[in-house]
Amino acid sequence: MLAAQRQEVILDRIRRTGAVRVADLVESLAVSDMTVRRDLDALEARGALRKVHGGAVARARTEEPGFAAKSALQEDEKHAIARAVAALVPPHGAVGLSGGTTTALVAGYLVDTPGLTVVTNSLPVAEVFHRAARPDRTVALTGGFRTPSDALVGPLALASIRGLNLDLLVLGVHGIQERAGFTTPNLLEAETDQALVEASGSLVVAADHSKWGTVGISTIVPLDRCDVLVTDDGLDPAARAVLGEHVGRLVLAEVGAAGRRPGDPGPENTEQREDPA
Structure with a gap:
């Protein structure tokens, strides 16, 4: 699975549940702990989620478009x-x-x-x-x-x-x-x-x-x-x-x-x- 595909899977899980755990992602995606953490870093840099200890959560939006x-x-x-x-x-x-x-x-x-x-x-x-x-x-x-x-x-x-x-x-x-x-x-x-x-x-x-x-x-x-x-x-x-x-x-x-x-x-x-x- 390509990095972009993995990241879409991660985002989909966060949309559905509000949070993901690194350990669960390692098991379900069959990749290393480091790979998952790199994906989370990339998604956080895009503003798509917020990293927390052991995983990530959905980012709460505070900006309000006109x-x-x-x-x-x-x-x-x-x-x-x-x-x-x-x-x-x-x-x-x-x-x-x-x-x-x-x-x-x-x-x-x-x-x-x-x-x-x-x-x-x-x-x-x-x-x-x-x-x-x-x-x-x-x-x-x-x-x-x-x-x-x-x-x-x-x-x-x-x-x-x-x-x-x-x-x-x-x-x-x-x-x-x-x-x-x-x-x-x-x-x-x-x-x-x-x-x-x-x-x-x-x-x-x-x-x-x-x-x-x-x-x-x-x-x-x-x-x-x-x-x-x-x-x-x-x-x-x-x-x-x-x-x-x-x-x-x-x-x-x-x-x-x-x-x-x-x-x-x-x-x-x-x-x-x-x-x-």
Whole structure:
């Protein structure tokens, strides 16, 4: 096995479990202790993991890209996910939408859903509904301090959310991992998202496949708390198996499926499928 192949195996194990031991890698990869340590050194130099005594652990992310930068990533996947999520939101309900680029796209697919009451701490989400100007909709934007992802957080946001009762929350996340759960690199955003989760009867997480294996510094909720995880069909089969054991329901949106984007003419055709894992 080439060094690059070994290192991908090591990274895959860290994505799934959060940590690896040198002794276990020596045995399973059938290489020397020194070879494993060189691989770990190389991966640490790339910022892919953090070495600890006897092994390595996933590196917790603390950097938070801006909303515009994240919007340009995995666009097709995010639109497919947003269409699938919107199909789960019933009319005339109370729904929460957290911050995030995918949840902002979800808002675009919900503008024609009648009778919604929307609670959000996301400035882009609120702007989407503001531009739609539907008289049969109520949109409540929390107060708070603005994060790089254009989410409002802090004491004012928490005060706005506590005491609410929402039917459903659509949650955007920075990372997903079996041990760490659903995570974010922003401590205050995690606290605000946790308040939204507590206020909601059902939790739908919207996250593209690239979030798998990424660990933010703060856990929002464990995987088992998620009622429905909507991701795309680019998710690795091993990740599908792990998530299928933890989340209530795993939905894979088909990226190549036909379906309009907000503003496109004609009816919408949302394609999605349940993962059998």
